Amino acid sequence: MTPKQNDTVLKELRKNSPVTTIFDKHLPIEGEIADQPLMIGNKAKLLVDGPATYASMIQDIENAKDHINIEIFSFEDDEVGLRFSNLLINKQRNGVQVNIIYDSYGSINTPKAFFKKMEEIGINVLEYNPINPLIGRKEWNVNLRNHRKLLIVDGNIAFVGGINISSVYSSGSFGRKSKSNKKGQPWRDTHLRVIGPVVKEFQKLFISTWMEQNGNQLISKDYYPRLIEKGNEIVRAISNTPEKTYSSIHSILLSAINNSERKVYLTNAYFVPDTHLLDALKAAAQRKVDVKLLLPEKTDSIMVFYASRSYYNELLNAGVKIYTRQDALLHAKTALIDDVWSTIGSTNLDWRSLYNNHELNAIIIGKDFGAELNSLFHKDLGASKQITHEEWSERSLGTRFKERMARLWAPWL
Incomplete structure (x- = not known):
């Protein structure tokens, strides 16, 4: 946006959302930290769980005319993975160039033959930071991972969020379990489909990686088509890379929390906060901001599970409300602040995600999208259990010991 556009938009935002001053206090800080600009004229669609996300992705992939770019942590050789790979192979055969970046660690259980089949018909496949140091393209560091989930179709549609390409997402988390999900309880996750000028910023990040x-x-394609305004959402692409001396996503989230006046609603799968985030949450609650954390009741990482719970006592004492999602494995990563600042992406609130991973989020500014995310948050609360002081004080000595031991490993989780 030009300075004049920026002033006009901020004036309109203040008029429509007079209950917060986050536009005056936080957005200038965000603008200084972020590498990507705030873009007007976008349309963002909230996608809940795997079935809705995959259906939207597949429809757009089927309609692709020029290229498809995918940057993904886990691309599995299962029912869902095969459906996507067969579709991508078909599009490549019909003249649509497909480019895929997959993380070596995240896709460690996927046979090389799975990707080789795609390469043989012309799909460009890139293994991010190979675990095998003999085939690494840069200085080898097994600790660096690409945790992003990004799909771009024809340079004018982008998907970003927490969902990998895997059958664990094949059932929704609010209804009956799908028989096609053979890996246990359903996974609860959130994704975003966006069209409009901001797609160019996501494309830049893919090509940069x-x-x-x-x-x-x-292969030469129209990676940067002319993009026109598609809606009213104001969106920023925000990335994280360990090559930076600081985490952009972490710094921006801290600023948003520190400048909150009414509400901080965080949903996250792996909550192992550093001292800065912990202090920001406690300080917000102590100044009477409604701080609610939606966290997993069960997880696929037992060490993270106990490390996360080691923070509950001090958070509860500060007035933070904690809820754990029941009957599903919570994998979503979202935040809503003062009903007008929202973010959805791949970023967990643990040390690994904030300091060692390539991550990607979308920030959406405005009360309409905020209302959607608020509604989804409360729907999750309806399927959750609140952790109370009384219940928490009665946990066993064995549980407390496990929490303390896991807490020691927090910087490596």
Whole structure:
């Protein structure tokens, strides 16, 4: 936005949302920290769980005319993975160039033959930071991972959020369990489909990662088509990379929480906060901001599970309300602050995600999208259990010991 556009938009936001001053206090800080600009004229669609997300993705992939770019942590060789790979192979055969970046660690259980089949028909496949140091493209560091979940279709549609390509997402978390999900309880996750000018910023990030990993030269396609305004949402693409001396996503979230006046609603799968985030949450609650954390009741990482719970006591004492999602494995990563600042993406609130991973979020400014995310948050609360002081004080000595031991490993989780 030009300075004049910026002033006009901020004036309109203040008029429509007079209950917060986050536009005056936080957005200038966010603008200084972020590498990508705030873009007007976008349309963002909230996608809940795997079935709705996959249906939307598949429809757009089927309609692709020029190219498809995918940057993904886990691309599994299962029912869902095969459906996507067969569709991508078909599009490649019909002249649509497909480029895929997958994380070596996140897809460690996927056979190389799965990707080789796609490469053989012309799909460009890039393994991010190979675990095998003999095939690494840069200085080898097994600790660096690409945790992003990004799909771009024809340079004008972007999907971003927490959902990988895997059958664990094949059932929704609010209804009956799908028989096609053979891996236990359903996974609860959130994704976003966005069209409009901000898609260019997501495309830049994909191509930047491709070049940074010294991938094969990309086939010439219309990666940056002319994008027109599609809606009223104001969106920023925000990335995290361990090459930076600080975490952009972490810094921006801290600023938003520190400048909150009414509400901080965080949903996160892996909550192992550093001291800055912990202090920001406690301080917000102590100044009477409604701070609610929606966290997993069960998790796929037992160490993270106990480390996360080691923080409950001091958070509860500060007035933070904690809820745990029942009957589903919570994997979503979202935040809503003062009903007008929202973010959805791949970023967990643990040390690994904030300091060692490539991550990607979308920030959406405005009360309409905020109302949608608020409604979804309360729907999750309806399927959750609140952790009370009384209940928490009665946990066993064995549980407390496990929490203390896991807390020692917090910086490596």
